[in-house]
Amino acid sequence: FSSEGVPLPQEAYGRIFFYMGAVFLAVAFGILLWTLSPMVWKIPYDLQSARDLKKYDSIQKFLAYLNDDYVKAVSHCLKVVSARAKRFSWTIYLLAAGATILMVIRFGG
Numbered sequence: 001f002s003s004e005g006v007p008l009p010q011e012a013y014g015r016i017f018f019y020m021g022a023v024f025l026a027v028a029f030g031i032l033l034w035t036l037s038p039m040v041w042k043i044p045y046d047l048q049s050a051r052d053l054k055k056y057d058s059i060q061k062f063l064a065y066l067n068d069d070y071v072k073a074v075s076h077c078l079k080v081v082s083a084r085a086k087r088f089s090w091t092i093y094l095l096a097a098g099a100t101i102l103m104v105i106r107f108g109g
Contacts, residue, residue, distance in 0.1 A: 009105060014105065017101055017104075017105060018101075018102070018105055020098075020101060021097075021098045021099075021100075021101030021102040021105065022098070022102070023098075024094045024095070024097050024098030024101065025094070025095065025098035025099065025102070027094055028090075028091045028092075028094035028095040028098060031087055031090060031091045031094070032088075032091045032095075034087065035084050035087045035088050035091060039080055039084075040080075041077060041080075042072070042073045042076040042077060043073055044066070044069040044070040044072075044073040045069070
């Protein structure tokens with residue numbers, strides 16, 4: 001693809017495949033940018049001061065609270081990460097298909 005670029009085929013089916021490959025690459029790039037966009041992470045934390053911790057009668061109650069906070073954070077982040085993993089997989093599929101189509105047109109005639 002260095003100096004000449006990918007030549008546009010003269011046949012109708014060649015043009016269809018060429019544009020399909022270009023669209024696959026463009027969509028893959030768009031999905032990749034969407035996947036890499038910032039997202040809201042939920043993290044388990046305790047913003048209570050030492051005086052506020054006195055509301056827990058025992059260490060077990062505080063640890064139960066902390067455990068519940070971790071479970072909520074992990075379940076929230078798991079949904080977000082799994083959706084992004086699926087999007088990234090589709091990005092790889094579209095990128096591979098688009099690059100393969102354009103390379104076949106370029107080098108395969």
